[in-house]
Each structure stands twice: as structure tokens, then as C-alpha cells.
Amino acid sequence: NMYYEWDSTTEMLTVFSEKTAVFVKDCDIVSIDGVDVKMRKPLTFIDGIPHIPADIFCEITGMEYEIGESDVKFNHKK
Numbered sequence: 001n002m003y004y005e006w007d008s009t010t011e012m013l014t015v016f017s018e019k020t021a022v023f024v025k026d027c028d029i030v031s032i033d034g035v036d037v038k039m040r041k042p043l044t045f046i047d048g049i050p051h052i053p054a055d056i057f058c059e060i061t062g063m064e065y066e067i068g069e070s071d072v073k074f075n076h077k078k
Contacts, residue, residue: 002061013050018062
């Protein structure tokens with residue numbers, strides 16, 4: 001249950017899920033439910049796809065992640 005809106009004029013990506021997050025392209029601050037959170041690096045796009053850090057993605061969606069030897073698994077919190 002997640003969707004997003006991209007505003008090409010302001011270069012803002014808004015992600016709606018359990019929480020609402022507003023990203024600005026090339027900015028290292030994301031607003032999650034109105035609270036600014038500093039990311040390790042600015043939001044970038046590769047081939048038009050935003051690269052959102054896993055910890056921020058999990059905070060928005062209410063999920064958790066686990067890093068394995070060769071993969072990353074995303075799971076719903078129990």
C-alpha cells in the first residue's frame with residue numbers, strides 16, 4: 001500500500017505509505033511526516049529511478065530489512 005507522486009517542476013518526490021515522505025532531488029534531507037531527517041547522501045536518480053536508503057524506505061513503509069551475504073531482504077514488521 002504505497003504510492004508516489006513526482007513533481008518535475010520542483011523535483012520533489014512524495015512517497016505515501018504508513019508515513020508520508022517528501023524528498024527533493026540532490027538534497028540530503030527528507031521530511032517524514034513533517035520531521036526532517038538527514039540522509040547519508042542526497043537523493044539521486046539513476047535511469048529515472050530514485051535511490052532511497054533502505055533505512056529511510058523501511059521507516060516510511062513500516063518494514064524492516066536484513067542484509068545477507070548476497071542479498072537484502074525486506075519484511076513487514078511482526
